[in-house]
Amino acid sequence: MTAHQSGSVHDGYHLFRHSRPVGDLATVHKLDAARGAAVGVLPYAVPAEQAVLGALMVRNALYDELGGMLRPEHFYVPLHAAAFAALEHLINVRGVEANPISIEGQLRETTFGKQGGLLPHLKSMFENAGFAGDIKSVAEVIQTTYLQRQLMGLGDGVKREAEKAPTFEAVGAIIASVGDELFRLSGTGTANTERTARESLREMLDQAERAMQAGGLTGVSTGFMDVDKLLGGLQRSDFVVLGARPSMGKTSLLLNIAHHAAKRMMDGEQDGAAVGVFSLEMSRVQLMQRMVAGAANLNSQQIMNGQLSNKNFESMTQVMGGMAELPLIIDDAAGLTIQQIHSRARQMKRKHNIGLLIVDYLQLIRSPTLRGEQNRTQEVTEISQGLKQIARELDVPVLVASQLSRNLESRENKRPLLNDLRESGAIEQDADVVAFLYREDFYLARQLGAGTEEVTGNDQERRKVMELKERLEKAKGITELIIAKNRKGPVDTVRLLFRAETTTFQSFAGGAHV
The missing domain is CATH 1.10.860.10 (DNAb Helicase; Chain A)
Structure with missing residues (x-):
């Protein structure tokens, strides 16, 4: 040897x-x-x-x-x-x-x-x-x-x-x-983390001063006033979980937040941040298509399919010119382990001084030490603890999307609960903030199903379909962001508006996101 x-x-x-x-x-x-x-x-x-x-x-x-x-x-x-x-x-x-x-x-x-x-x-x-x-x-x-x-x-x-x-x-x-x-x-090989009371008080005072200057924000702004008011922004060293069932808009919301934080940073605002993104499911090109579509108010499918008019194409290129300098770093390697994410996040912090890390999504992260379905809970525990460690070590908020258990689909009320987090114990324990996305229009549309343009059946069935359509029209795009856990403050529900054609969220009051 x-x-x-x-x-x-x-x-x-x-x-x-x-x-x-x-x-x-x-x-x-x-x-x-x-x-x-x-x-x-x-x-x-x-x-x-x-x-x-x-x-x-x-x-x-x-x-x-x-x-x-x-x-x-x-x-x-x-x-x-x-x-x-x-x-x-x-x-x-x-x-x-x-x-x-x-x-x-x-x-x-x-x-x-x-x-x-x-x-x-x-x-x-x-x-x-x-x-x-x-x-x-x-x-x-x-x-x-x-x-x-x-x-x-x-x-x-x-x-x-x-x-x-x-x-x-x-x-x-x-x-x-x-x-x-x-x-x-x-203590050889470990960082010195001890601080005197004076040093700790100085840090607290600095944070309070920053909050006053930023109008109450002590962390990275999400771009949604009601969310920032509730959380004070995304706080440094916090592990934040965004959970939802498929097609609720997890990735879209993450990208909206990433774009807003990076743009605020580029504009010199202290509640902005350079953003690192680990996309384990979608390619960086797909992510940028979504982000550009939202910023240019274009249909993302038309961008992907090459169906833009000359005018829309010109609008897209203008938006791209402004976005090119955003402090946004995307790593779209698939199948990363939590150790690899930790290592690459350190590099992002060192090279780009990121102030926010986004991971999409938790269940796609691998653990090299545990294998097999019987070890899945232990594996998620290791991954969850690893993400919290990254947040603490790099002193940045780590915002992570997470799938929810399909068991909630069998309930009449499909609003997510903490125990709907897949392998929820470790995630719920480690997370500082847990938020859920819920869109009633998604379930109403699915309940109506395809082919309901021609209403058939008896009067009762027709009335039921019409009621569902009315409810769907009223609920269209309305999204509940349910803050189910907030270690540093209250829990509550914030309303957002989802625009499916541009895959973007807005504040429910109607204000633009960025």
């Missing part, structure tokens, strides 16, 4: 502790001149360091999978520490590809760059990075040896200080210092 292969964490530890480094070990020593101790005195895992660096140079996207668990000081070889720091700078600060040439350029004026042999060593790691395993398990090997070195150094330091400690107070100070250091080491 070569240095770039890996198994479990423990297998990886033994493998990378004892396998040979990539390339010429003499080069490693030469480039490691800054280290005083000889290789072998302290625990180390040079092949693991090379495997991780090589894999990251081949696929920069793997950096996001690490989730901040590695820092430059975790690497034993100073060159590798410098290379990792350069890689982070290239990806996070400059936003360019990190490869052997760009890393060598970043380090050219350092001691490593001036010694010679840097680029061949980087290329050797790159070319030998046939790494297809779990990069986190190999990163844990690097973490483990780092912690071992830190503990060994701490032990030696404690021994020296204890021998010189003349008083009880001096020994107590050593013990306190050791406790602080052990606590620091226990």
Whole structure:
């Protein structure tokens, strides 16, 4: 087994502790001149360091999978520490590809760059990075040896200080210092999330000031006044679920919100946001057709079928010109796992500073760890928790569409309830806001069925059909957005108006959405 292969964490530890480094070990020593101790005195895992660096140079996207668990000081070889720091700078600060040439350029004026042999060593790691395993398990090997070195150094330091400690107070100070250091080491690879009361109050005050300036909005505006009034906008770090049966308009509402938030951002308004969209069902072209149709007040089917008049085509191209600069990023890869969404969302946050993430829809997300119908509830639990984690980690609202159980179709009152969420337990528990779409006209039209233009049957049946038609005419387009759960405020129902020809929603009062 070569240095770039890996198994479990423990297998990886033994493998990378004892396998040979990539390339010429003499080069490693030469480039490691800054280290005083000889290789072998302290625990180390040079092949693991090379495997991780090589894999990251081949696929920069793997950096996001690490989730901040590695820092430059975790690497034993100073060159590798410098290379990792350069890689982070290239990806996070400059936003360019990190490869052997760009890393060598970043380090050219350092001691490593001036010694010679840097680029061949980087290329050797790159070319030998046939790494297809779990990069986190190999990163844990690097973490483990780092912690071992830190503990060994701490032990030696404690021994020296204890021998010189003349008083009880001096020994107590050593013990306190050791406790602080052990606590620091226990947090290796995790973000510092603790805040003082002063810091927390400052954040709260900033939020209150933003709300006053934005007329009560503390989050991202949805574009619907009554919804924003009820929720205060879509709040940072919130996991928001929009549930409905098929054909109720889930995707349309998500796109309306995405367009509005991105346009507000482009116009410089603080309640707008750059928007990332994961579309697991529809292609990005289909999404843009819907969005353009709504913005240009055109029939989306006519756009798709090429049935536009010259005048409408001109209107469409004008709208497209204005939409081209929207801070809207669409990823339409199908069959993504929750881990892949997490990784790609981190990239969106880093590259585009998204302030809102939309996923359409939850039941199409896969979990690589669980399979089979009997594990579906566990799978949805993992996915739901993963979406909440993304919201917390990126500090953005995550708005996710969710299918509802078909059981509600058997009820006379088909307005959704919380227990209609498919595999509802985990979703309901994790979500900060749960909203449902309900359109009575959909069910009335289905009840009428096809071919009702010619009313047949007895007088009672004809009257029933006529009543249904009257109800349908009155209910046409009227949509209930039912806020069934709101962790930070009241629950209520907001009315919207759905325009089927443009697949857009408007405020029920008649105001345009955007």
